[in-house]
Amino acid sequence: MIRVVLADDHDLVRLGITAVLSEQPDISVCGVAATGEDAVAQAHEQSPDVVLLDLTMPGAGGLAAAAEIVAADHAVRALILTGHTEPELIRAAFAAGATGYVFKDADVGQLVEAVRAVHRGEVWLSPEAAGALAGELRDRTRRSTRRGHGPRRRAPREQLPKP
Template sequence: MNDVIRVVLADDHALVRAGLEQLLAGSGDISVVGTAADGEQAVDLACSLQPDVVLMDLQMPGVDGVSATREIRSRAAGVDVLVLTSYSDGGRILAALDAGAVGYLLKDAEPDEVMEGIRAVRRGESPLHPKAARQLLGARTGETGVELTPREHAVLELLRDGFSHHEVARRLGLSERTVKAHLISACARIGVADSDAAVEWLRRQGT
């Protein structure tokens, strides 16, 4: 059972929750330990059950997915949030990443992509749907000013100085998953596809 990834599903559509639960039940290595119909329930389940991953929709009544993600990261820091939504606009993606989501998938993804996204989060990776990545890059086209958060800037600085993800995490007092979440958010803000390009961008800024 130690290899089973424990997941909470958060989506306001009962049919979607049921479909996802059935899909994940057949994976062999993913177990749905709870389902939530809104953000408030998702936060409560994340805190009480301490799953490995919360698969989070964004548009829900009451507490939305972005607010719920922020609350989970604050109150259940060991729980990772993976967004699964219909929305691929750059603003929503950045808002979710800013709130602490470690990955962003779209509901038009293939079933195997959803399962692999959950596994990627468990491995400490930050899965990003290709369509969402293109939207982020498009949203950055023509922008002259990029403002990173202090934490994103610190992560890039340490990577620029030659530190590994593990070393960056240790120096900043973060988990490696959180470091990678900050990194993917920084890449999205800058409008680049990977950490090497983000570090090169930082070098060009002279900061």
């Protein structure tokens, strides 16, 4: 059984996600929290397998909570559930110790798979988060190439020296 602590500052979101996850035969919600501080306390009390954290909550947000929870117990996996699509926040989440990042507009199957994947120790990115990071990397590469710092381009075949 995958034990989950859920932290989000919106009652309706907590209730809906709790209902969805509780329908799964292999997942149970063992704690809920409305702040990052409450999430840390619930994680210490409940010893979950996965903490599902919103990034922006009153007080300490999901990043600070993830960092504190994972530092205290390396077996706990942090999964970020958010509406924030900015690549810098995705990178910050992983730097804080998260192993997954899923958007709040994900379908139910995607959320459930994310919980299961991070529980197995896999890194999980929603396709949209992966796309945001890939887009940022593409843009950086283009900017770097324009400045002459990117990868060298090959000369056309007719310009290559003959052996």
